Amino acid sequence: MNSELFVSLAGHKMTVVAADxxxxxxxxxTVVLLGPGQTTDVLxxxxxxxxxxxxxxxxxxxxxxxVPFDNTTATAxxxxxxxAGCPPTGAGAGVGGHTGLGRPRxxxxxxxxxxxxxFPMLPANNDTNTATGFSNxxxxxxPVKVPGPVTQEVFTTIGFGLFNCQPGPFCQGPNNTRFGASxxxxxxxxxxxxxxxxxxxxxIPGVFTEDFPARPPVVFDYTSQxxxxxxxxxxxxxxxYRVKYGAVVQMVFQDTGIFAAEEHPMHIHxxxxxxxxxxxxxxxxxxxxxxxxxxxxxxxxxxGVPVGGWAVVRFLADxxxxxxxxCHIDAHLTGGLxxxxxxxxxxxxxxxxxxxxxxxxxxxx
Numbered sequence: 001m002n003s004e005l006f007v008s009l010a011g012h013k014m015t016v017v018a019a020d021x022x023x024x025x026x027x028x029x030t031v032v033l034l035g036p037g038q039t040t041d042v043l044x045x046x047x048x049x050x051x052x053x054x055x056x057x058x059x060x061x062x063x064x065x066x067v068p069f070d071n072t073t074a075t076a077x078x079x080x081x082x083x084a085g086c087p088p089t090g091a092g093a094g095v096g097g098h099t100g101l102g103r104p105r106x107x108x109x110x111x112x113x114x115x116x117x118x119f120p121m122l123p124a125n126n127d128t129n130t131a132t133g134f135s136n137x138x139x140x141x142x143p144v145k146v147p148g149p150v151t152q153e154v155f156t157t158i159g160f161g162l163f164n165c166q167p168g169p170f171c172q173g174p175n176n177t178r179f180g181a182s183x184x185x186x187x188x189x190x191x192x193x194x195x196x197x198x199x200x201x202x203x204i205p206g207v208f209t210e211d212f213p214a215r216p217p218v219v220f221d222y223t224s225q226x227x228x229x230x231x232x233x234x235x236x237x238x239x240x241y242r243v244k245y246g247a248v249v250q251m252v253f254q255d256t257g258i259f260a261a262e263e264h265p266m267h268i269h270x271x272x273x274x275x276x277x278x279x280x281x282x283x284x285x286x287x288x289x290x291x292x293x294x295x296x297x298x299x300x301x302x303x304g305v306p307v308g309g310w311a312v313v314r315f316l317a318d319x320x321x322x323x324x325x326x327c328h329i330d331a332h333l334t335g336g337l338x339x340x341x342x343x344x345x346x347x348x349x350x351x352x353x354x355x356x357x358x359x360x361x362x363x364x365x
Contacts, residue, residue, distance in 0.1 A: 001330040003069065004035040004061040004263060004304065006130070008120035009078060010054040014042035016138070022272060022299045025139040031123060033061060033134045035265035037302040037328035044078075051080035053117035062125045063307035064262035071125065077117050085115045128307060131263070135278065135304055140296040146274055147316040150250040152243055154214045155283070156184045157222055158264050158305060158327065158337060159256030161234040163187075179259070180335050181327070182234035184213045187336030188326075189238050196240070196322040196340055201353055212239040212339050222256045222282050223308045232258055234336065240322070241339065245346040247317045250276075251325075253305045254283050261308035264332065268341075270323040272299045273315035283310035302328055320345045320353045 008031045017026050018041035032040050048054070056076045062069040079086055123130040158181075165171035165178045173179050180187045191199065191207045199207035216222075220231060243249055251273075253266050274297040279288055292312065305311045326338035345352040 001036055003329070004033060004063075004131070004265065005058045005074075006061050006123050006127075007032045007034055007056070007058045008122050009044060009056045010118040010120035011048050012044050012046075012054065012078075014044055017041050017043055019138050019298060020272065020301045023141050024298060025141050025296065027137050029134060029137070030121070031130060031134065033131045033304070034058075035263075035302060035304050035328060036330070037265055037267045038300075038304075046080065048080070051083045053080075053083065053086055053115060054078040055117045055119045057120045057122055059122050060125055061123075061127070061131050061263070063128060063131070064260040065126075067260050067262070069125070073122070079117075128263075131304070132278075132306060138298040138300075139293075140298055143295055144274070144297065144299070146276070146294050146297065147248045147314060149248060150314065151247045152214075152317075153250045153252070154241060155216065155252040155254065156339070157216050157254045157256050158183055158266065159261070160259040160335075161185075161187065162232050162259070164233070180234060181332045181337035183325075183337060183339045184216050185218070185231075185234045186212060186237045186239050186339065187234040188338035188340075189236050189336070191238060196238075196324075197353075198356065200322045200342060201356065208238040208240050208340075210240050210242050210342060212241040214241065216254075222254050223261060223280075225257050225261075227256065227258050236336070239339065240342045243317045243341050243343045245317060245320055245344045245351060248314065249317050249341075250312065250314045252283055252310060252312050253303075254310045255305055255308055257308065263307040264305045264337070265302050265328040266305055266311070266325070267302040267328045268313075268315070268323060268325050270319045270321060270343075271315050271317075272301050273303075273313040274298070275300055275303050276312045276314055278303075278306055278309060278311045280306055280309040283312070288312075317341075317343050318346075318351075319343060320351060 013028045015026050015028050018024055056078050058074040060069050161180045161182050162173050162177040163180045171178050255261050276292040276297050303311050320343045323341045326333045
């Protein structure tokens, strides 16, 4: 929930065939980068020269400098059937085996019996080159029709900030501050009476406003390690951005160096989008549009915006409603690293927001 992970299987290669439930151009790899909210489908051929036991391992990719993280390694065991010295596996043996009557039986803990499994060569926790290299390999299986021309564009900073607070258990930042997060300097506040979609559908006033800025309110050197402290404190708000039905929306996510730059897995509810390009430093359209992949960009619903960098995504707004856009690292989301899109209804019944079900649980009661 709070970390991206490097994942590797000792002694085997993995063939990536899909990401976020969409087929990709297959490629072989020894390591997968997996962020919160992302899925990756891989195929593994069990043809080890020495059939036995192999660890599947996962460890944190910690892109932020000088920020504590969980340094443990999660493991599972990939075991060949009937390998020499290994406990029996399969039907009728081991944990999860079944008797002829269909009742499970246990033979202790087979994971602790037999020879020690081989451990994978996982990247270092701060290996941004491996993280970037893996992400750049994900492409669509063939040429795609990228929507265009762009009719609405949002350039949004993503990153951290500090709020002033009274000393106490919830005021753990430097100099009587607490940590927060924001997009375009707005730290998102979820409503506590009705949901955003209910408020939109029933036209309930006072729940949100539609003034999320399409550009940063202040232009600065976003990825500098010395951002002026005057820019560190965001404003709180429930600000949404209105999108016309059928609009071609392009969003530029720009990481900042406020407190610490970090890779953020950005997720858009209700949509898959094409990832046209990613890069490091400050996004410059005059320079970076030449890098757009307009042939076979990957279709994702969560994209890791590189640490101290940017990502450009594009989609057709054909799903009406209210859709959250947020960092999928849970602590960042609760800190305010989110906004929401209000996609207008189209002209036909299938292009309009569905009414709430009769048994919809009421929020805030």
